[in-house]
Amino acid sequence: MDQVVCLRCMICGREYDPENVPYTCPSCGPEGILDVIYDYSLIARRFTKERLLSNRDLSIWRYLELLPLEPKKLRLPLHVGWTPLYQAEELGRDVGCPHLLVKDDGRNPTASFKDRASSIGVAKAIELGHQAITCASTGNAASSLSGVSASVGLRSFIFVPHNAPKAKVAQLLMYGAKVFLVQGTYDQAFDLCLEASREFGWYSRNTAFNPYLSEGKKTGALEICEQLGWRAPDTVFVSVGDGCIIGGLWKGFHDLLQLGFIDHMPRLVGVQAEGCQPIKHAFETCQAVKTVQPETMADSIAVGHPRDALKALRALRDSDGFMVAVSDQQILDAMGLLARKTGIFGEPAGVTGFAGLLKALSQERVDPSERVVVVVTGNGLKDVDSALRASPEPTEIEPSLEAVARELRGRS
Numbered sequence: 519m520d521q522v523v524c525l526r527c528m529i530c531g532r533e534y535d536p537e538n539v540p541y542t543c544p545s546c547g548p549e550g551i552l553d554v555i556y557d558y559s560l561i562a563r564r565f566t567k568e569r570l571l572s573n574r575d576l577s578i579w580r581y582l583e584l585l586p587l588e589p590k591k592l593r594l595p596l597h598v599g600w601t602p603l604y605q606a607e608e609l610g611r612d613v614g615c616p617h618l619l620v621k622d623d624g625r626n627p628t629a630s631f632k633d634r635a636s637s638i639g640v641a642k643a644i645e646l647g648h649q650a651i652t653c654a655s656t657g658n659a660a661s662s663l664s665g666v667s668a669s670v671g672l673r674s675f676i677f678v679p680h681n682a683p684k685a686k687v688a689q690l691l692m693y694g695a696k697v698f699l700v701q702g703t704y705d706q707a708f709d710l711c712l713e714a715s716r717e718f719g720w721y722s723r724n725t726a727f728n729p730y731l732s733e734g735k736k737t738g739a740l741e742i743c744e745q746l747g748w749r750a751p752d753t754v755f756v757s758v759g760d761g762c763i764i765g766g767l768w769k770g771f772h773d774l775l776q777l778g779f780i781d782h783m784p785r786l787v788g789v790q791a792e793g794c795q796p797i798k799h800a801f802e803t804c805q806a807v808k809t810v811q812p813e814t815m816a817d818s819i820a821v822g823h824p825r826d827a828l829k830a831l832r833a834l835r836d837s838d839g840f841m842v843a844v845s846d847q848q849i850l851d852a853m854g855l856l857a858r859k860t861g862i863f864g865e866p867a868g869v870t871g872f873a874g875l876l877k878a879l880s881q882e883r884v885d886p887s888e889r890v891v892v893v894v895t896g897n898g899l900k901d902v903d904s905a906l907r908a909s910p911e912p913t914e915i916e917p918s919l920e921a922v923a924r925e926l927r928g929r930s
Contacts, residue, residue, distance in 0.1 A: 521561050522586050524787075525552040528828040529856060534585070539706025539728050540646075548712070551828055552729035553769075554586050557778045567779065569746065575753055576600040576739040578634055584773055585638065586733050591645045596669045598633045598739055601625045603745045603891070609859035614879050617889040619751070620872075622862050623744060624897030626691060630868075631738065631763060631895040633660035638734035639723035642667045648721040651675060656704045656712035656759070656817045657686035658867075658896050663723050664695035675720055677707040683817055683901045703812070705823040725760045727826035736773065741779050742891055744770070750780040752888040757870035757895055758788035758797055758830060758841075759819030765829025767893070768837060774844075784891075786839040789848065789874030791816050797830050798841035814848050815904055818867030818896060840883065842874035849873045850908040851906075853898065863898035863905070871895070 524533040527543035529548045534543070534552070543550025565583040572667065573580045578888030582589055599926035626633040627737045636659065643651045646858030650673040653663050660676045667674040673693040678687065679702060690697045700707040708724060717720040722728055743750050756764050764786055774780045790798050800807040807827040812820035824830070835839065844852075849866050852873035857863050864872070872892045878884045898905045915921040 520892065521556055521583060521584060523555045523557050526555050526913040527551075528553055528832075537577035541722065541729070542610055546604045548727065551726045553829070554729055554733055555775070556584070558773075561702040562777055565649060565777065567748065578734065581737055581740050584736075584740070586646055586730050587638070587641050592641055593644070594637055594641055594666065594670060596633070596637070596666055597625045598626055598637045598666075600741060602858040602862060603742060603779055604862070606690045606860050609856070612859065613876060614886055615619070615875065615884065615888070615890055616826065616886060618875075618893045619889070620856070620860060621738065621789055621891055621893045622865060623738065623895055624868060626662075628658075628662045628665040629897035629900060630658040630662055631661045631735065631893070632671070633666060635659070635725075635731040635734035635762065635766070636662040636723065637664040638730050639663065639728060640670060640672060641719075642668065642728075642730050643672060643721040643723075646721065650675060650718075650720045651723055652676070652715050653725075654678070654704065654722040657736055658818050658897040658900065659681045659723070659725065660695070661686050661920055663686055664690045664693035668693040669729045675714065677714070679704050679707050685900050685902060703783060705809070706881050707758070708823075708825070724825070725762045726829070731762060732829060733767055733819050734768030734824070736762050738763075738893060739767040739770025743774055745897070748779050750774070750782055751891045752783050752893045753787060753884060754893065755789060755871040755875045756893040757788045757816070757819050757874075758790050759789075759821040759824065759867065761797055761824045761826035761828075761830025763893070763895060764833045765826050766858075768829070773835075783837050786833050786837040787842060787874060787878065788834060788839065789844060789870045790843045791819060791849065792843045792871065793846070794820050794822060794843075795843045796821075797827050797842055800827065801834050801841050808843030816866035816870055817901065818865065819870060835849050842877050844870060844877055846871040848877065850874060850904070853905065853908040856894070857898070864894040865896040865898050865900040868894045868896035868898070868900075898901075911926060
C-alpha cells in the first residue's frame, strides 16, 4: 500500500502509520476521524487516462491505484460502481436546469451508494485477516455490508434501529447477517456497535470511525468525471446524513485535481431534511455540530449525531458549496417527479438531493447555464411505504373491457 503516505487526524493534524492505527486518532478519540493521505506523484506514474481507456473493468476497481488497498489481496465478486449517469434533458428543461444529469446509484448490487464503501470495508477486513465485520446503520449501509460480506463468506453483525424499513431488514436477513434490532435511535445503535466490535474483535465498517469508507464513496466522483470525458460538472447535489457521501465525493474530485485530470472543483451542495439538519446548522452558523432528534421519514439521512461532519464541512467550504433543507412533502414530490420524468425510482433519502435542487432553483441559487449532477443514492424499493405515499391511488375495476372504457371516459 505504498500509495498511502499516512492517516491524518481531521482535528489535531497528527499523522499515523496505517499499520499502527486502525480507526480514529489515539489522541482525539472517536471524534478524531482520520483522512487517508496519498502520494500523488507516485500514483501519477501508475494511473493515467490512457491506461483507463484500455481497462475493461467497469467497476470501482478500475480506480484501484487510488484506493487504500493491497491489490494482490483483492477478491470481491460483486459488480459495484460504474452506475449510469443520465442526461435528464426533458426534466431539466421543465425545472429550469437544462444541463441536468442524474447519477443513479440505486443500480448497485444492494441498490444503494453504500455498496461503494462496503466494498472497501470488506476488502480491508479480508486484507487484515478478519473473519467477521460489523456496522450500525439506518438501513442502507447495513444491507450493503451484509450483501457484500455474503459474497465472500465473511460473517456480518448488523445493528439497526427497530424502526428501520422492513425492506432493508429483509435484505439483511436474506443475506444471512446476524441482525440486532436496537430499541433506540441510530445513534444508540452506533455506540452499541462500537462497544460490541471492541468486545468481540469484529472489524468495524462504521461511518467515519473507519477512515477507509470515504475512499470507497469517492469513486462516485471519479466515475462522474470519467463519464463526462474528464470535464468536471459545475455543481453536484447530494443528500446528507452522516456526511460520509458528500465528504467522499469531495475526496474524489480533490484526487483528480491533484493528478491534473480535471481543472476545477465542482461546487458541492448538501441537502438535509428539515426535521434533521445538524450539518446545515453548523455550516451556516460556523458553530460546532449539535446533536438533534431526527424527525423525518427519509430514514437513511435521519442522523441526529453525524459522525462524518468534519469531512462534510470541509467539502462544503473547500468547494464554495452550500446547504439546503427540504420538507418531507418536498421529498415525496421529488420522488414522483423524478420517476415520471426519467424512470429513475429513488427512495426518500435517495432523491433528497433532487428535492434540494428544486428548492435551490426556486431561490435562484443555481444558474441555469450550469451543468448540474444530482446523485440518487438509493432505490425506491428500499422504502415501499414512502413510495406509496408519493403515488396516486390505483384504480380498482371489475375484470371487463367495459369497465376500462368507463373509467377512461370518466377521466376524459
